[in-house]
Amino acid sequence: MKKGIIAIITIILLVLSLFMFTAVFAAENNETTDRAIDEETESQLVELKEDVANSVEDYQEKYGSDVYGTVAYILNLVRIYSIPLCFLGIAIGAIHQYVIGVRKLDTLEKGMALIVTFVTILIICQILPLAFAVFVKFGRG
Numbered sequence: 001m002k003k004g005i006i007a008i009i010t011i012i013l014l015v016l017s018l019f020m021f022t023a024v025f026a027a028e029n030n031e032t033t034d035r036a037i038d039e040e041t042e043s044q045l046v047e048l049k050e051d052v053a054n055s056v057e058d059y060q061e062k063y064g065s066d067v068y069g070t071v072a073y074i075l076n077l078v079r080i081y082s083i084p085l086c087f088l089g090i091a092i093g094a095i096h097q098y099v100i101g102v103r104k105l106d107t108l109e110k111g112m113a114l115i116v117t118f119v120t121i122l123i124i125c126q127i128l129p130l131a132f133a134v135f136v137k138f139g140r141g
Contacts (some may be wrong), residue, residue: 007117008124011085015078068136077130082125089118 059076060069097111 003113004117006122007114008121011121015081015085063136072129072132072136075132078125079129082122086122086125089121090115093118125139 056070056073058069059073060066061073063069093114095111096107096114099112101108119141
């Protein structure tokens with residue numbers, strides 16, 4: 001049980017650090033390159049930024065609050081990005097269990113633990129936005 005909790009916390013920290021790394025890298029990249037981006041690319045980046053801002057605003061209008069809309073937007077991103085990451089973890093667990101675990105029993109148990117952990121994380125990440133939406137819509141009156 002401790003391994004599963006540690007794995008879940010590690011995955012959450014990994015996802016959060018990925019978001020922070022991309023934000024910091026984007027900020028540093030904007031400061032270092034003054035005019036290295038041509039006009040067409042800049043207009044495409046502005047359009048992408050406006051699309052993201054519009055989708056956050058759509059969530060904020062839908063939920064009636066800035067905080068609830070932002071949380072719903074973040075949970076939607078977690079839901080989307082958790083699918084490939086969890087499938088990758090399940091594949092690694094299957095390799096440990098069925099390929100490497102044929103010869104080593106400790107690796108067999110490690111593979112099963114990885115599969116169970118990533119399936120649990122996948123289920124939680126898929127149900128959490130739904131639970132949040134139900135709570136916000138019906139729970140706060």
